[in-house]
Amino acid sequence: MKLYTYWRSLATFRVRIALNLKGLTYESIYVDLDAGQQQQSNYKSINPQMVLPSLVEDDGNVLYQSQAIMEYLDEVYPNPPLLPADPRGRARVRALSQITVADSHPLIVPRVRSHLAATFNLDEQGRIAWVRHWLAAGLDAYENHLSRDKATGTYCHGDQVTMADLCLVSHATGYRVFKGTIDQHPTVLRIVERCMADERFASAQPLRQPGAPAAH
């Protein structure tokens, strides 16, 4: 498999963790989002939306959208599972995942930041404020859901890693990249620290990818 990836892409971070957890090896193809390489024709022919990630299987089948990719990997490589076995648990994990995948992350991606800059003449400080606002709203949503629900365990759902943890970790890591702290979200903090102690999560994180700036 080939993963079209970039160090900073949080959606690709989720998929990198999933590939690690499933024990799958892949070739990384770097698409420099800061240089706009995702808008060049050779990438557009793979993914007409010109966004990361894309995962291309050995026979050329192209997968896109991070949650759809995680669901696919979970169906084709079922161990360890990324979803619980019961429908209600699966619904809860998917809904928690979508706090990131639907409600938060799409608001902060490069194409939105560029549009804000062009439309509202927004400077870098304004763009950072925008990003932090929506990631903080997502963290509040996670904390409110996780802290009140007895289905929360060592991880977002019980004591096994699920897709929701991959999403939460990418969300919290993104917030930290933008100089936010998750210390005010104790349930989030506990789960993220637990996940990031696992090398399969930690090695997938943005600052450990080729092209990333030195850790700070």
Add this chain to the structure above:
Amino acid sequence: MKLYTYWRSLATFRVRIALNLKGLTYESIYVDLDAGQQQQSNYKSINPQMVLPSLVEDDGNVLYQSQAIMEYLDEVYPNPPLLPADPRGRARVRALSQITVADSHPLIVPRVRSHLAATFNLDEQGRIAWVRHWLAAGLDAYENHLSRDKATGTYCHGDQVTMADLCLVSHATGYRVFKGTIDQHPTVLRIVERCMADERFASAQPLRQPGAPAAH
């Protein structure tokens, strides 16, 4: 089941179609988004994110996030299916669904429009331009994906309705509410027209819900 709903909510529109297709009856509980009722404490106790929809089962189990709800309904009430049987087809349908659920719709919901108004002093015309920009980008993404892929059939994926059609229809309907036309997106137009000829789709649409303005 009880569905927390509002005429204009596109995420709830998707769930209303799914419930109709599955032949499930439900009680509607109206949450007036224009009056901010979603932020009142009695709704917050059901959904701490204070967004629509929520679907509450008869024993009190609360489901939220439109795609998670559609997946749940499909697992518990499998006929007719909203996803194809093969993993690659399922991945494609989920990815197409997320063009709406992840990449487009979250950018235009009330909380984002309110934040834009408060942060950038954006007036109604500016908010409408913002909404149309992101829905148009999503329509382009759909057309690019659907028109080039031989897996596209009468519907988004072959000749059976899937979750992707529910998402596409909600997306196109939203665009029309904001005075956009989908005539420039022929594959989208063809599929949407086909779906909306089915009363199970049409009866779920915003302008046919209680509280909606007269059709225009």
